[in-house]
Amino acid sequence: MKIVHVCCVAPPEVGGMGLVADKEVAYLRSLSWDAWLIAPETQLDKNQQPEYVVRLPAWRIGNVARLFGLQSLLADADVVHLHYPFYFTAGLIARWRRQNKIKRLVITLHMDATDKGWRRWAADAHRKFLQNRALGSADLLLVSTLDYAQNSSYAVWINDSRLHELPFGVESTDFSPGPSVKTEFDIPAGARVVGTVSSMDRAHPFKGIDILIRALVDLPADVHALLVGEGDRRADYQALAKDLGLSERVHFFGRLEHEKLVRALRSMDVFAFPSTSGAEAFGLAMLEAMSCGVPVAASDLPGVRRVADQAGLLIPPGDQTALSRALNTLLEDENLRAELGQTARAKALLYDWREHAQKLAGLYQKICE
Structure with missing residues (x-):
């Protein structure tokens, strides 16, 4: 089964969304899944990025981007996993799902984006007029905590059967108590x-x-x-x-x-x-x-x-x-x-990336049955 994640950032770029997407793909691959991560081109040193990260040329303003050549890379995926918010690209992927140009769509709802000036206006307009249509195209919606979902713009989806809580993880073997230096x-x-x-x-x-x-x-x-x-x-x-x-x-x-x-x-x-x-x-x-x-x-x-x-x-x-x-x-x-x-x-210790990936894989299998 081929899984393609799409995110507005990816390592070596910093940010929680990119880290989550990277960990999910890495651990899925460790479980023998054919998993990939697509993100916009970056000027950072791509020698530092994992082999499973695919960069596409993009029209980009901050983390808003139009990825060129994206649709052809998603056509043979069994599941497309979008990390949201990813304005503009999210609307395209949702439309392709409605048109059955992609097979299954999973969306992780990371947070409500905030900004200043015209970017805040644009984010507010997207949430008001476009967000629910995009999320309604998904086969599965994921949130890191129901607590956050209930107190965000995603609250309208809290009772939808497609929404599941799947907390993120930590590599507790590496991040462990030790001497202060x-x-x-x-x-x-x-x-x-x-x-x-x-x-x-x-x-x-x-x-x-x-x-x-x-x-x-x-x-x-x-x-x-x-x-x-x-x-x-x-x-x-x-x-x-x-x-x-x-x-x-x-x-x-x-x-x-x-x-x-x-x-x-x-x-x-x-x-x-x-x-x-x-x-x-x-x-x-x-x-x-x-x-x-x-x-x-x-x-x-x-x-x-x-x-x-x-x-x-x-x-x-x-x-x-x-x-x-x-x-x-x-x-x-x-x-x-x-x-x-x-x-x-x-x-x-209750938050583990491998366990997270195993649960995620189970959800993929369920929506593909």
């Missing part, structure tokens, strides 16, 4: 560390990096921040830290190779996840930190709270003062931190 990240060995892993670009303003930096002002001087991620707003965040007099306490690292990322997570005493809007639906980076036994201070957002529950403290989205208090509570109470860290690890 703070000095590797230019942090004094005796410092206490709050950290996060996040995109730092204009497409992800909802990540709350500025809120985390500002929250550090209210924390003791021995508390440092380890911020892992890359993007066109990183310089803005560095300037903010400098303006607040925090340059010596805020440590920026770009995209890290896998093993170093694990070491960075292990070096955090608390993982902060201060996202501000419903564009954040799950929290893959947070789950990786939890798998390393790190307690979290996370925004009380649909979907995110399901993952973070009992693994840390929840805070109102966008509340800098509440974030400072939550971080301070965790940093000052070593016993609480250890207890929540153990719970975080135990909960992360």
Whole structure:
């Protein structure tokens, strides 16, 4: 059975949607499925991308794209799996399904996209006039949590028999508890560390990096921040830290190779996840930190709270003062931190990519019967 995933991004590009699509295809292939991932062309080094990623020339504005030559690559697929939102391309694929030009269509509903200016207007217009027609063409709809689906524009589908909850996963063998190596990240060995892993670009303003930096002002001087991620707003965040007099306490690292990322997570005493809007639906980076036994201070957002529950403290989205208090509570109470860290690890073990892929394969088989 041939499975073709279509996503607006793919490795080495960063982003949760691309990571999910990549993991699903990789694990399906490990289960002997003929699985592929199609994404728009990128200027990044394609030598870093897996062999199963196929790049197509595209007319592209951000993550909105028209892929040229897509239909011919989908014609012989038993299942086309679309990662949504992927504006313009989603409408084409849905139309081809209605015309029976593709055999079966699965759509993963990742999140409600948010933006500013004309892009926000365009996203709102798409949701209002086109989204339900596109989703109605699917044979199967997947969400990472029902909690998020119930509190999003996808709520109208919550009682549809085609909608299934399929949480994402984590590689818990790699992301596991281990020794802290703070000095590797230019942090004094005796410092206490709050950290996060996040995109730092204009497409992800909802990540709350500025809120985390500002929250550090209210924390003791021995508390440092380890911020892992890359993007066109990183310089803005560095300037903010400098303006607040925090340059010596805020440590920026770009995209890290896998093993170093694990070491960075292990070096955090608390993982902060201060996202501000419903564009954040799950929290893959947070789950990786939890798998390393790190307690979290996370925004009380649909979907995110399901993952973070009992693994840390929840805070109102966008509340800098509440974030400072939550971080301070965790940093000052070593016993609480250890207890929540153990719970975080135990909960992360419930999320497994291989099990996710096995369930996904079962759903593919069911709709093809």
